[in-house]
Amino acid sequence: MIGITGTTSGIGKALLDMPYNFVIFDRAHGDINDPEVVYNKLKDCKVFINNAWHNDCQTKLLNFFFTKWKDESKKIISIGSSVSSYMPTGSNYQDYVDYKRDLRKAHCDIVNLKTTKCKSYLINPGVTDTKLTANQSRKKMTTSDVVSIVRFVLEHKLYIPEIYFYVE
Secondary structure: OOOEEOOOOOHHHHHHOOOEEEEEEOOHHHHOOOHHHOOOOHHHOEEEEEOOOOOOOOHHHHHHHHHHHHHOOEEEEEEOOOOHOOOOOOOOHHHHHHHHHHHHHHHHHHOOOOOOOOOEEEEEEEOOOOOHHHHOOOOOHHHHHHHHHHHHHHHHHOOOOOEEEOOO
C-alpha cells in the first residue's frame, strides 16, 4: 500500500490513476500540518508520497516519517519543485519557493546519512499544469508527466535520490 497526501487536485489526483492501492490523507481526514495525525493513518504503508503542499507541512512530514521509518525498508517520495535549485524570475511565489527549498534541504540531510534503510526520494518537476500555474503562459508539463517519473521510482530498484525534469 502507498500512503499519499494531497489528492484532491493536480499531481496528487493524477497519481491515483496508477495501478496501486492507496491510503489517502487529505484535508477532510484531519490537519495536514500535524505530522502525527498523518502518520497514524499512513504508518502501515510501505511507501509515503509526500505531495500536499501547505506552508512547511511537506518538510515536517518528511522529517517525521523518516524518524519513524529510518530502520525500515520503506520509501518516502516527496514532490518538490525545480525552483528549489534556482531563483525564478517574476513568479510572485516566494513562500512556495522557500518551502520547496526547505524540503530539499531536509531531503539532502537524510540522503547524506547514507546508513538508513528508509530511502528518501525528491522529485522536482519543472512548471506543471496545475492550479498554481494556471495563470502562467509558458510551456508546462502535464500531471501525467510527473506521474510517469513517480511510477519509474516505484517500479525500479535503482535508488536515485533526486530527480529534476522539465518540458522541452
